[in-house]
Amino acid sequence: MRVEPMRRVAMISLHTSPLDQPGTGDAGGMNVYVIELARQMAAQGIEVDIFTRATSSALDPVVPAGDGVQVRHIHAGPFEGLSKGELPGQLCVFAREVLRAEATQPLGHYDVVHSHYWLSGQVGALARDRWGVPLVHSMHTMAKVKNAALAEGDTPEPMARIIGEEQVVEAADMLIANTDLEAQQLVSLYDAEPARVEVVHPGVDLDVFRPYDQATVRAELGLPRDAAVLLFAGRIQPLKAPDVLLRAVAELLVQQPELRSRLVVPIVGGPSGSGLEHPESLAQLSSHLGLDDVVRFVPPVAQAELARWCSAATLVAVPSYNESFGLVAAEAQATGTPVVAAAVGGLTTVVRDGYSGLLVDGHEPRAWADALRRVVQDDALRLRLEGGALEQARRFSWERTAERTLAVYRRAHAEMAQSLA
Known part of the structure; x- marks a missing residue:
């Protein structure tokens, strides 16, 4: 079956916006990952919508984040004072609003859903079934791995997160791991099918991060x-x-x-x-x-x-x-x-x-x-x-990350189309 070219991607980053300043709150490497990956995909002609939870009433519903990239702020729960541990209670509202945003578009608007972190994966699994497109998921961190190497005095990740991660691993059409080790952990700790796990290294913006005098x-x-x-x-x-x-x-x-x-x-x-x-x-x-x-x-x-x-x-x-x-x-x-x-x-x-x-x-x-x-x-x-x-x-560039991620999208799309043929 002929598979249409990739046109639009829905990324879900529920608990932290790619527009947030890395280094404080819940903003860190994942924020950089999401925005840089989206921008590199846009440079290759793919339109990317990033759905995230609004944390201020002053935020515009849609914020351009470069040519071909839009950040969509979803109202789900109070704007401030909501900890990451309280976010599962807002999953239903967030998912409803994501589906509503897509419903205003023509049928088949998105070609793939890419969720980041387990909370987003829960929403992504629902969108996958509603939209009839594949779900690609990036864990970024995993509760079982974190709990096995806790710092002294740190709090273990709750069982609810572990169960949620297991559900996302089972639901995803493809899983993207940052390293070979993470891929092995997905298989050994979460029973992921090895054939559904692809290793794609994150990148570095070598124009920004370069030697200065x-x-x-x-x-x-x-x-x-x-x-x-x-x-x-x-x-x-x-x-x-x-x-x-x-x-x-x-x-x-x-x-x-x-x-x-x-x-x-x-x-x-x-x-x-x-x-x-x-x-x-x-x-x-x-x-x-x-x-x-x-x-x-x-x-x-x-x-x-x-x-x-x-x-x-x-x-x-x-x-x-x-x-x-x-x-x-x-x-x-x-x-x-x-x-x-x-x-x-x-x-x-x-x-x-x-x-x-x-x-x-x-x-x-x-x-x-x-x-x-x-x-x-x-x-x-x-x-x-x-x-x-x-x-x-030099081994790590966002351009290479985007190319390899798009290859994963195309594989997931082709396999879903084949299964429906």
Whole structure:
């Protein structure tokens, strides 16, 4: 059967808008993923509508996000004060409004539904059946994986989410995994059919994340020219483990007290998730460890500004307990900055140990301090890693991500058409 060319895609990102500033609240790598993927698809002639929940009455119902991309704000629940854990109660309203928006269009308006995160997958499964188009789903994070690697004091994901994820895996026509490891976890933990899982790496905007002159950006950011800059960028929550970096820095200064005079540790981001319960806890830990003279807390910044911070850094630390991919690590490497990362999840794909950065087993402060010290003090190693970081980053581009994702869409569309023939 002849399959018509792909024309329009409905993306669903219920709990966080791609227009939100990454680095605070629930906005992070997934926001970047959704908007960059949509824009690259639009550049290839595909129209993309992104459905997300409205969080302010001031938001226009439809906001253009580039040629061929529209963000559609759906009213479901109160605009503010609704936690991610309370969102399942708004799924019915959100789904109804998504279906209503499509009902105003000619029959067959969308060719495929691509849902992001399990809450969106629940809505996507309903839209799939109503519209008669395939559902492609990206998990981004998985409860069973997160619960197996909880940070100390973090809250396990609830059984309702686990059940919801299992339902989405069963309903989806195709599942997109960020890495081979994630694909294996979908099969082993969620009984996904291997034939319905495709690995598509996320990308990096190599026009934005590129090397800047370090002396220039340090001067502009108020950083000493000769500083050892150990950067953390991301949401401040136990899962991302910025506390591991602070404890490692404290250990490093015990071993090498002479480093204190030129050490700067910027923490770029805002509280999120369970970190919202104690937004001041990381600053209190910094004071407790005697690091107030070296730690700088910086509010979340736009992508272009983050690229400048990464270029200014000696290294970027990514000590997370789990990452489905680790977009910050890929972005940092694209600026030519080595990454010191936890050897978990997608970070083992993004960071090439000993070539573009260093991977650290576990989260013990002494092991992390040793890795930080190696990069800071071994000039030959650092220069080698800087070159390797640039090479490694070239493996990841949003154009390639879009091309491979469109191939998954076309396969799902063709298989559905064949099954109905």
